[in-house]
Amino acid sequence: MTGATPLGLKTALRLDPGHLPAKWCVNVGQAGRPVQEAAIYMDDDGVVVQRKLSGLPLTLSLPFAAFEGVSVRIEPNAAGDLTAHVELRHRDPAMSIPLTVTRDMEAAAADWQGWSSRLGLPMLLVTASGAERVGPQASVPVGEPAPRRRHASMSERRPRFLVRRKMGAAGEMPVLRDWREIISYE
Numbered sequence: 001m002t003g004a005t006p007l008g009l010k011t012a013l014r015l016d017p018g019h020l021p022a023k024w025c026v027n028v029g030q031a032g033r034p035v036q037e038a039a040i041y042m043d044d045d046g047v048v049v050q051r052k053l054s055g056l057p058l059t060l061s062l063p064f065a066a067f068e069g070v071s072v073r074i075e076p077n078a079a080g081d082l083t084a085h086v087e088l089r090h091r092d093p094a095m096s097i098p099l100t101v102t103r104d105m106e107a108a109a110a111d112w113q114g115w116s117s118r119l120g121l122p123m124l125l126v127t128a129s130g131a132e133r134v135g136p137q138a139s140v141p142v143g144e145p146a147p148r149r150r151h152a153s154m155s156e157r158r159p160r161f162l163v164r165r166k167m168g169a170a171g172e173m174p175v176l177r178d179w180r181e182i183i184s185y186e
Contacts, residue, residue, distance in 0.1 A: 013101040017114035020044055026098055040097055047088070047097060066090065070099070070116040071124035072108060084108030086115065089124055 015022050021043035027036065038051035046063040071089040074082050086100035086108055100111040116123045125134050 012103070013098055014107065014111065015042075015099050017111065017118040020118075042097075049095075049097070060095075062090075062095075064088075064119045064121060067119075067121060069122040069124040070112060070119065071096075071126045072112045073126040074105075086112045088115075088119075088121075089126070 013024070013026070015024065021041065023039070023041045025037055025039050027038075036051050036053075038049050040050075041048040046061060046066075049060045049062070051058055068089045068091060071087055073085045073087075075085065077083045081103050082105070083101065083103055084105055085098060088097040088099060090096045099115055100108055102108050112123060115121075123134050125132050
């Protein structure tokens with residue numbers, strides 16, 4: 001799977017998941033297409049990619065939810081060593097963003113897990129048959145439910161605006177006798 005490989009990347013690349021925002025330049029492209037240089041800026045909100053498309057400047061701002069996950073791909077290089085590629089995997093292989101390219105497998109595994117937990121994306125292992133999810137899935141933390149609002153428990157008995165008022169003390173009501181009625185019903 002060379003579709004998401006950053007072509008022309010000859011040196012090692014390592015971005016630390018603990019240090020955002022980050023800005024770097026890489027060569028991107030697909031096999032069989034021209035290689036283009038892209039300037040990438042990443043912060044806690046998402047990724048901004050600036051590159052040229054047919055000679056025109058193109059700026060894309062992508063949230064992390066637009067990516068499938070953080071993938072690792074291990075490939076042999078020309079010298080016979082293995083090279084690990086950790087990248088933000090997008091459905092469009094030309095939009096995948098390399099985060100780490102190294103020969104140190106332990107550093108690649110640490111970065112793979114670190115980026116996955118930092119960005120809240122699942123860990124993907126790219127093989128010849130495709131990408132498979134591995135490791136813990138990103139999920140929303142669930143804690144104790146918030147206490148109910150005060151008026152919710154009394155909503156069946158009294159209107160909400162009366163909940164704030166104190167009820168009066170009802171004593172014996174006086175009985176009025178021998179008074180003339182002032183209301184006329186005619």
